Amino acid sequence: MTWARRTFPDVSVTEPSGADAVPPGHPEVSALIPIVRRVVGSRVTDRTVADDLVQETLVRVLAAEGRVEAGMLESYAIATARNVVASMWRLQDRARRNQHRVVDLRPPPTPDEDLLAREEQTAVVRAMARLSQRERELLLAHEVSGRDTRTLADESGSSAGAVAAQLNRTRARLRVEYLLAVEGAEPPTDRCRPVLLALSSGDRRRQREVDADRHVVECELCARLSNPLLERGQPRDDVVRIPIRTDADIVAARRAAREMAARQGFSSTDLTVVATAVSEIARNIVRFANAGVLVIELLERPHAGVRMVAMDNGPGIPDVERALADGYSTYDGLGLGLPGARRLMDEFAVASEAGRGTTVTMTKWRRGGRP
Amino acid sequence: MNQDPALVSIMRQGPYLIASIHTALDDSQMVRFQHDLVDKIGRHRSRGVIIDVAALDVLDSFGSKTLRNIAEMARLRGAQTVVVGIQPDVALAMVLLGMGTVQVETALDLEEGLAYLDDAVAPRAAVDARDGRP
Structure with a gap:
């Protein structure tokens, strides 16, 4: 309750109110002090606040003393006291109603904010520098100067669609270059840029051409950079990727495969069959490779089915033919990992390269869907 | 198993242990x-073990192998093991996969499993009773 004190900085709040507020020579006003106290006291419980309000009432009464008819001073004082209390309530009420406006929801600035902003700016500048002159001009004309694709197309003598497509390609490149600049890394192989570009543009045909999934499993940098690129793309519900590293991921993988196959209308037997095969294949990744991924894709052509591609960066299988033959195993198992999974699936292919890893592609068609 | 909710429960029922995978x-x-179960067989001096796998989504090569290991370890510790509740879909996938649990006794459900153990273990219990052992 500091507002009242602020209004009367000359009035001491520590001393009992009333008597000292009235200068000598105003006996009528001094006589009103008890009644003003009573009026205020009956409405305000806080002693300090009440004292402040009594003071304010007396100041007002003093100022009006000359104007008020004799004998009416008491009623005037009572009315003033009521008004003073009422206006305090109004003020409090308004303060309460508007309190939310003064709350600053922005997080307080952190010391490294500035530095991070500068780093980001540098990264954008470096990424822009990697674009060609033409790409840069087109992007700036559209994004910064706000010129639409049709105007730009007229100037360059092409169509609005072509300009839009080029803008999309340029943005995709800018994203890749920006991420590389933030990482401060140069891609370790020639394949990285095309793969990242394909991921950034969300072009699935191109991703297949450059074998993006495979590369992301093998290349640590691209694995890291692909996350933000994949996240921003349209969430596709006909493809899921499950990273495989630990035992628990095997359970997650077979659960995901079961769910995807269920969406294709597989029978409960086939759901278990698919989950079992995934379990076998995912286990090989955990056993033999550091990391891998299972990509589950729904197929509609030539009929409903589900394709699962398991990729890892492990040592590879030296002799795929032998590994597919019953009874061959390199670990303490039953030697039935691959051949068993093959028996469960309709289509089954293993590609392996020593030192690079293994890709197992398996497909199960919905029964009854086959011609 | 201290996890919450419990993934498995192992309960004692007379001379038997009933292990349910949830x-x-x-x-x-x-x-x-496997560890917990084999440990409990010794502690409770169990004669028979029933493993209820009805809640398992798959029984792949590793799962089947673990069940066989448990059965063999239990046998070496003097207990008979019965696996119950293998779902029809799981059974089919196991056959396609080439997984056998031929060395492991199986029964359709808990009731059948208990009946099997009573048959297999009862003669020994009778011997115990004759010799005045509990």
Whole structure:
């Protein structure tokens, strides 16, 4: 309750109110002090606040003393006291109603904010520098100067669609270059840029051409950079990727495969069959490779089915033919990992390269869907 | 198993242990289950073990192998093991996969499993009774 004190900085709040507020020579006003106290006291419980309000009432009464008819001073004082209390309530009420406006929801600035902003700016500048002159001009004309694709197309003598497509390609490149600049890394192989570009543009045909999934499993940098690129793309519900590293991921993988196959209308037997095969294949990744991924894709052509591609960066299988033959195993198992999974699936292919890893592609068609 | 909710429960029922798997287990959980169960067989001097796998989503090569290991270890500790509740879909996938649990006794459900153990273990209980052992 500091507002009242602020209004009367000359009035001491520590001393009992009333008597000292009235200068000598105003006996009528001094006589009103008890009644003003009573009026205020009956409405305000806080002693300090009440004292402040009594003071304010007396100041007002003093100022009006000359104007008020004799004998009416008491009623005037009572009315003033009521008004003073009422206006305090109004003020409090308004303060309460508007309190939310003064709350600053922005997080307080952190010391490294500035530095991070500068780093980001540098990264954008470096990424822009990697674009060609033409790409840069087109992007700036559209994004910064706000010129639409049709105007730009007229100037360059092409169509609005072509300009839009080029803008999309340029943005995709800018994203890749920006991420590389933030990482401060140069891609370790020639394949990285095309793969990242394909991921950034969300072009699935191109991703297949450059074998993006495979590369992301093998290349640590691209694995890291692909996350933000994949996240921003349209969430596709006909493809899921499950990273495989630990035992628990095997359970997650077979659960995901079961769910995807269920969406294709597989029978409960086939759901278990698919989950079992995934379990076998995912286990090989955990056993033999550091990391891998299972990509589950729904197929509609030539009929409903589900394709699962398991990729890892492990040592590879030296002799795929032998590994597919019953009874061959390199670990303490039953030697039935691959051949068993093959028996469960309709289509089954293993590609392996020593030192690079293994890709197992398996497909199960919905029964009854086959011609 | 201190996890909450419990992934498996192992309960004592007279001379038998009844182990129920409540959810899909990953490999390390499977191994822990094997450990716990074999440990309890010794502690409770159990004569028979029933493993209820009705809640398992798959029984792949690792799962089947673990069940066989448990049965063999239990046998070496003097207990008979019966696996119950293998779902029809799981059974079919196991056959396609080439997984056998031929060395492991199986029964359709808990009731059948108990009946099997009573038959297999009862003669010994009778011998115990004759010799005045509990």
